Amino acid sequence: MVWTPKARMEKLRWLLMERETSNYRNLQIQKFLFFNEMFNKLHGKQYDISSLRAYENGPVFSNTYGDLIHEEDEFYDELKKVEINLTPEEIDNMKRSECIIKTLTDYELSExxxxxxxxxxxxxxxxxxxxxxxxxxxxxxxxxMKKISQLYDLYEGMDDKEIIEISDKRYVISKEDMSKLTNEHTEVLDKLSVHENLINPVYVSIEDGVLMID
Structure with missing residues (x-):
């Protein structure tokens, strides 16, 4: 039996199946759900933190955690049956939540x-x-909620961005500049990835063929 509520299953259907990125780790999934609910609360929309528990790595929806750990096959079978009926505002919140889990490491998400x-x-x-x-x-x-608001604003305008993951660094670049990225640029990003002073997400751009760290 799957214990995750229907409304949460709808969001997970969007994340795990509609987005063709079903390889998210459990921690990422939990952080996606958590930030999505916080963004809904921030804007006075309906939100649900039932079954939210304090775990060592941060807030966790315990019923969804149990489904993914103990009932994974049944969970994904049920997920395939879920129909998505989300508002543009809900989808925008989910896109921002997804960007968070894609631009931070597991450690950074927990912190x-x-x-x-x-x-x-x-x-x-x-x-x-x-x-x-x-x-x-x-x-x-x-x-x-002030911190949640700042986080929400930080991930404004991510629809036209691509994310490059190299080691533990997450580089954010516009889709236009992504098309200009050369092997030499990628080698530079690879070398920069060892620098601890670069804090995720790292915004990069290309100006006159030169790679810029914003």
């Missing part, structure tokens, strides 16, 4: 949620080995 009060308020209990700690709406602080 991002670790700085939110909704998780930090449970940190000591997690460290003491407590499991399945509920995250309630009352745990979401005003400071959390």
């Amino acid at each position: 991002l949620t670790h700085h939110l009060d909704l998780w930090k308020s449970k940190e000591e209990r997690i460290a003491n080995g407590e499991r399945q700690i509920p995250i309630e709406d009352s745990d979401i602080s005003e400071q959390d």
